Amino acid sequence: MTTGKLPPLEFELPLANLNTQIEALERQLPSNPALEQEILELHKQYDNLKRSIYGNLRAIDRLAIARHPQRPYTRDYLDRFDPNWIELHGDRHGVDDPAMVCGLLKLGNYRVLIVGTQKGRNIREKQLCNFGMPQPEGYRKALRCFKHAEKFNLPIITLIDTPGAYPGMAAEEHNQAQAIAYNLFELANLKVPIISVILGEGGSGGALAIGLTNTILMLENSVYSVISPEGCASILWRSPTKVQEACESMKITAQENKDLGIIDDIIEEPLGGAHHNWNLIAKTTQNYIIKYLDKLNIENDIVEHRTRKFRKIGCFKD
Amino acid sequence: MTTGKLPPLEFELPLANLNTQIEALERQLPSNPALEQEILELHKQYDNLKRSIYGNLRAIDRLAIARHPQRPYTRDYLDRFDPNWIELHGDRHGVDDPAMVCGLLKLGNYRVLIVGTQKGRNIREKQLCNFGMPQPEGYRKALRCFKHAEKFNLPIITLIDTPGAYPGMAAEEHNQAQAIAYNLFELANLKVPIISVILGEGGSGGALAIGLTNTILMLENSVYSVISPEGCASILWRSPTKVQEACESMKITAQENKDLGIIDDIIEEPLGGAHHNWNLIAKTTQNYIIKYLDKLNIENDIVEHRTRKFRKIGCFKD
Amino acid sequence: MDLKDWFANRKKNNETAQAKQILSTEEYCALWISCFQCRELLYTRDLRQNLQVCPKCHYHFRIGALDRIEHLSDANSFCETEANLISSDPLKFFDTLSYEDRLKEANQKSGLKEAIITGTCTIQGHPACLAAMDFGYFGGSMGSVVGEKITRIIELACDQRLPLIIISSSGGARMQEGILSLMQLAKTSAALKKLHDCAILYISVLTEPTFGGVTASFAMLGDIIIAEPGARIGFAGRRVIEQTIRQKLPADFQTAEYLLKHGQIDMVIERAKLPQTIANLIDLHSLDCNQPKPEAIAKTPLKIH
């Protein structure tokens, strides 16, 4: 029921099983009215279980939701924010990276630039978008568009959903590290308000490359981490099975990131995750963005606001 | 004699022949003292011929000198300007184009950035440098260094010796046109004095990409043109044999460019061409650059000085 | 002929063509054209009504500067600027013909005074500066006049804080003006740098064909770069490259679609959607400093020179 036609995630299995049981009984109900009480009981049980499961998601469960194949991606949000959005393409130097989407659009009363990483939905798209991992040219395309927005005084929204930068040979040859570093360098000083929303995976330097912003929002079930939990498990535990431990230790959830002072706010998702209602999560996200654009609009010094935020991050004994 | 061990250029053949004749007679002189008068006569004839030939060079002759295989190239000047010059490499995005050389050095009392196109001397170098035709990445490397110089208030000298941009597939794929255009765009507004010296060939957009400068100097036998004379001949005359006509029609010599108001001054070469004395032409060139740096130093608005210069160029009826 | 007369004339011609019924062979040829791409036989009037785009294969035929202006700008809104700027012959250039004769020829062939028309207009109500090049005049080559007119319309856009649209179509620099034509790359690019510093929107529209000095200057410097489908755009020509690298180039090399795939342009827009797209883009950039001053635009067309 909750997951519609989608196969259940691992932690949703008890729910799915109960649901199967209920449906079986309901099919027998016409010929056996005595089942009614049992069915009602099971429905109650189902609702309790649902609240309990979704109210107690572990970090690894949220990771599964963040990576859900039906989770809405950047283009899904753009289409819902403004069906007439105009896409900008290319780094002007020979490459148009489909893993980085840039568009001009109206968001409420605002005219904005949105830049976001894009995972692909079907196999072909996934390959084109390199599973949401931009090439250096993608980060450079983003920067070109950031500069465009700054010139025309357009606020910038970045939508983040990437496992990270791509560990590939061409990416290294084209100086991926510099591409990320240079974006950070330039983002620090852009003269327009910038808001980022982590839609799904906020993976490492690849996410940060468009994430040095005035306001950082996370969807309730999104994650943000310095390295993928799998990478962390295999390096620190030397075991790919320790993903859950890595998820817990690294504090990757929206709430933990908020508690650490990294992000500003959490955007609530439909029960069970954003994939249950694309229109709703797009609307909610838009409202959050507009709310925070309004807030940033009254900031005196938008650059100072941004750099101060990051200047303070760190935990040490002096 | 004039061309040392170098094979004579076509227009130098009469001189070379006369020289051969003189040398033959001089070998006979010890056994036949009566030849002395004739030899003296021939020497006088040689000097007259030399003055006459080098005093009446046609455009196509100068083109031959400009392309002389022993003509000093950008690196030869850099080595003589400051043996301790420090080379900067790369566009930071994956490519270091050897056809564009960038270096920091002292030029007299000035600390400057020099950026120049580089032809190769031997076959391997020629291939590496693509015969002096930069790739788009070469122009972008130049721009990176221009920005570096601007940041540190270093005057910029560009040394131009290129047949032009490279008509290659990768060059088009990497947006050669944009690379040149963007250099023009950025050069127009750099806050430091910029001087360019056309050392040999000043070929089309490839030359201009580092040639939008405050002061343009040309070596006496260098050429500067909108298209190679060969290209012009094959397009307008539809005949590769009409190179001489193309040279004359296009007005490619230093004097003609000066008369048209395109360049500021002409740097005299050793008789017969710069290849006869690398040290001398390097010294002369350095003196000219310093003289013009001194002049630019007292300009109030270096950007205005530069843009005004180009704003005025054009010939039309209003 | 001034622009108003031209537009009026054309309307009359169209009506005359419709009225006729029986055709001579010559008239038949003038009325029908075979599509360059799909070979379909097209009625010229239909083709014109379809903005010179083949209804079958969507091949975009070249169109002239006047057609461009008529298509893009709101009716009667275009006011030409610098109409009297014409070429001189600074080099006394002579190849197989003199430059002066070639200029006359170009004028007779195209009916234009130069390879570009500039002016102000409104585009779906948005005031703008507009320049359109014409390949039919001297291969759309850029000499002193094209460079100067481009520069002046950029300066006007700057002064009046109006968005600028330049529609390019060019074979490159005009060799007959030698080094002076090369310098137009520098002049126009420097002018655009000033426009950039004023934060005025500049949309560059690339059409079949755009090459050489024009791409190596203003055409590739748009804040937004749009190309028409199938348009061939590049720096060096395909033939020169094939001779240099001694191999065949891919079929789509230097097409608008190839440029899009290789990150060089923002979008490929079919001709019919161009006015709306440009209007939307102007709207999306019309914030604060980018707001055009309404008094900058005359409400009625200026006298065209």
Added chain:
Amino acid sequence: MDLKDWFANRKKNNETAQAKQILSTEEYCALWISCFQCRELLYTRDLRQNLQVCPKCHYHFRIGALDRIEHLSDANSFCETEANLISSDPLKFFDTLSYEDRLKEANQKSGLKEAIITGTCTIQGHPACLAAMDFGYFGGSMGSVVGEKITRIIELACDQRLPLIIISSSGGARMQEGILSLMQLAKTSAALKKLHDCAILYISVLTEPTFGGVTASFAMLGDIIIAEPGARIGFAGRRVIEQTIRQKLPADFQTAEYLLKHGQIDMVIERAKLPQTIANLIDLHSLDCNQPKPEAIAKTPLKIH
């Protein structure tokens, strides 16, 4: 142990080593080392005197932050800053050991308090800010302390208008500080943007090995980027890439020489020539606004904390 004691101690140890004649096996192993690259057996004292560069094949051995500082800065000129900044354990991180235990271990192994030492010095007479990372401490990983010390030395360079030299050596971000360590990329890069706007020279020196978060921030943002011969530098590690693309990488992949060839760095300079090169570069950039104020630098070393 403070830096002065360390330098003094080392001098004494060297003298002791020279005095000894007859060696136990253990002493023998401590005195001799086989070159990692050419396998030549090298006398450790010779190796040290050769700046830890193999005299035969020029392999550059890793050296620690203290050696770096001794090598680069003029004798007695280095004054450490922020020596007391040490890590806390914000996430209470525990993998197979607790982060706290790992920090102790790193300290015992290296004798250092963190993976970086920062300070002011003169380099061949030129006043400068200098930071040196140490791979021997926690793999040179960047957590809050490294990020903060880098940021503070950048800010000092800004305030005092002193050129900045950072010598990097790092495996990347410190996972045990989770997202906080990722944020150090942002913090240091933002600080460098301010330095940039002040037109202060920043020379980044990349040494074996420099990877991950450090290259994706300050290490790749130098006005001038220098690498030591053979140093491996990149974003993703070689092994991860080979697993991803399922093919062997070329032998020189991610070496300093590869980066030079691929336009990512300005120069590869052997260790012995580094001080002179840096001094020359400072000199070549010491115009007007870049002129360091002499009073900015204490003439005698500060007390090292």
